[in-house]
Amino acid sequence: MSATPARLDRRAVVARLLQDRGDAIVVTGLGSPTYDVAACGDHDRNVYLWGAMGGCAVMALGIALARPDTPVIAVTGDGEMLMGLGSFATIAVQAPKNLTVVVLDNSLYGETGGQASHSVVTDIAAVAAATGIQDARAIAEMGDVEALASRATALGNGPCVAVVKIDQAERERVLPTRDGHAIRVRVRQALGLSID
Amino acid sequence: MNAMHPQAAHASPAGWPMDIFAALKAAHVRQVAYVPDGGHAQLIRAVHDDAGMVAIPLTTEEEGVALVSGAWLGGDRACLLMQSSGVGNCVNMLSLVRNMGGPFLTFVTMRGEYGEFNPWQVPMGTGTPDAFRLMGVHVMRADTPDAVGPTAAAAARMAYEGGNAVAVLLGQQLIGAKVFVK
Numbered sequence: 274m275s276a277t278p279a280r281l282d283r284r285a286v287v288a289r290l291l292q293d294r295g296d297a298i299v300v301t302g303l304g305s306p307t308y309d310v311a312a313c314g315d316h317d318r319n320v321y322l323w324g325a326m327g328g329c330a331v332m333a334l335g336i337a338l339a340r341p342d343t344p345v346i347a348v349t350g351d352g353e354m355l356m357g358l359g360s361f362a363t364i365a366v367q368a369p370k371n372l373t374v375v376v377l378d379n380s381l382y383g384e385t386g387g388q389a390s391h392s393v394v395t396d397i398a399a400v401a402a403a404t405g406i407q408d409a410r411a412i413a414e415m416g417d418v419e420a421l422a423s424r425a426t427a428l429g430n431g432p433c434v435a436v437v438k439i440d441q442a443e444r445e446r447v448l449p450t451r452d453g454h455a456i457r458v459r460v461r462q463a464l465g466l467s468i469d
Numbered sequence: 470m471n472a473m474h475p476q477a478a479h480a481s482p483a484g485w486p487m488d489i490f491a492a493l494k495a496a497h498v499r500q501v502a503y504v505p506d507g508g509h510a511q512l513i514r515a516v517h518d519d520a521g522m523v524a525i526p527l528t529t530e531e532e533g534v535a536l537v538s539g540a541w542l543g544g545d546r547a548c549l550l551m552q553s554s555g556v557g558n559c560v561n562m563l564s565l566v567r568n569m570g571g572p573f574l575t576f577v578t579m580r581g582e583y584g585e586f587n588p589w590q591v592p593m594g595t596g597t598p599d600a601f602r603l604m605g606v607h608v609m610r611a612d613t614p615d616a617v618g619p620t621a622a623a624a625a626r627m628a629y630e631g632g633n634a635v636a637v638l639l640g641q642q643l644i645g646a647k648v649f650v651k
Contacts, residue, residue: 300539320542325565328535331527332565335539335547338500338523343543359528363536366526453568457542466544469571469632 280440281415283377287348288313289415290375290422295344297426298336298460302329302349304384306377310348311449317463320456321449327356330374334364337372340464344371346425351378351392351436358400364432365405373425373433374401379441387441401434408433485611485643486511488618489576490519493548496625498574499523500540500547502533508578508644509550530555531562534573541571546629549575553582553597553638554590563604566634573606573634574624583641594641601636612640 287309291299300320301307306329307321320336322329333347354360354376364372376397382388402409412418412435421435450456458468489512493501501516502525503509516524527533533549540547556577566573581587581594593600601608607627611620620637627633 298543322565324568325535325562327531328562328565331532332535332539334525335500335536335541335545336543337539338525339540339543339545345543357532360532362528363525363532367523453565454570457569457571460542461544464542464544 280379280438281413281418282442283309283379283439284312284444285415286377286418286437286439289418290346290348290425292422293426294346295426297344297346298333298340298464300329300333300336300345300347302326302347302353304350304353305444306348306350306353307449308444308447309377312444312447315449317459319449320460321451323451323453326353327360329353330357331360331363333372333374334360334367334369337369338367341369341371342428343464344373344426344428345369347372347374349374349376350383351376351380351390351397352382352384354397355391355395361401361404361406361434368431370428370431373421373429373435375421375425376434376436377439378436379439381441383441383443398434398436401436406434407431410435412437485614485617485639487515489621490515492618492621492625493522494519495622496546496629498546498548498625498629500525500536500545501550502527502536502547503550504528504530504533504552504555506550506552506578508552508639509576512550512576530558533575534559534562535565537573538565538569538571542569546572547574548628549573551575552578553580554593556597556600556636557593560600560604563606563634567605570632572628572632574628575606575636576621576639577636578639578644579641581641585641597638606634606636608636608638610638610640612642614643617643
């Protein structure tokens with residue numbers, strides 16, 4: 274391991290990211306990112322995933338394309354993102370200005386026993402950049418999280434992918450509802466849509 | 470012709486792909502996700518040419534399942550175009566449709582079921598209906614050109630008005646077996 278500054282605390286990162294979220298819709302990748310977002314408080318515009326691994330960013334893309342004036346933030350982990358790396362290319366082709374994908378990268382699969390993830394070797398932000406996403410950031414400091422929060426809760430020039438290096442500590446599990454139907458109804462109602 | 474297989478000739482009759490397009494327009498479908506397929510080529514071109522639709526090329530079919538679910542949360546009707554070889558890729562992602570509900574509609578061009586030259590297409594050609602049923606997706610089929618339009622309209626109604634998950638299989642006899650020209 275090279276000498277790097279202490280990695281960020283995942284809960285502090287997500288709390289700062291969502292502190293002034295405004296109208297943003299947030300989609301969470303299964304496992305710890307779902308708990309991290311829930312730990313910030315439940316919200317009508319939260320879409321909690323408990324499965325569908327690899328689908329978080331591209332599900333957020335579907336929402337972003339449907340509502341081009343509303344910021345959409347996918348908050349996921351390195352393992353979940355690695356299962357859907359092709360999503361970066363799909364997002365790059367669509368280039369929505371209202372989509373930010375935040376990858377909380379602790380380089381391990383925390384939910385399944387802490388196995389090392391590929392991001393020990395693979396640079397996920399560089400992968401995103403190579404697919405054509407112009408704004409692909411690697412973040413290691415809280416000051417950059419603040420700038421990311423400003424970007425994620427507004428419209429940019431195109432999609433943004435931010436890979437945030439976080440520490441490997443396990444946090445208390447804050448479990449939101451697992452009822453996806455209830456989430457669907459709640460989000461659509463919050464957006465002024467019919468429930469079915 | 471299919472740019473990814475320039476030596477292959479397709480015998481897609483004009484007509485039925487635009488019947489699917491008409492059904493999608495009538496149902497106000499806006500997002501159309503696809504993995505390129507020769508049988509869907511005409512429909513994909515029509516979607517790209519329509520200012521009221523968003524054409525979304527995918528790198529793999531399961532992306533489309535998640536995207537369609539997201540589109541619905543945001544207020545858009547969406548559908549997924551793919552060929553039978555991609556259906557197996559969708560199996561776990563369909564748990565999203567099962568758990569969240571909302572409409573899911575896909576049109577699947579069948580390979581590996583009738584006069585197929587390429588044996589690598591046959592396993593998923595055989596398994597496609599069962600793969601959908603395994604995950605609770607209602608399966609419909611059209612095998613003749615004149616059946617496609619009514620089937621597409623019926624499927625759209627079940628999906629967008631009934632909130633169902635529906636797959637329409639477009640039989641290989643409809644599309645014609647791919648001819649490999651040496």
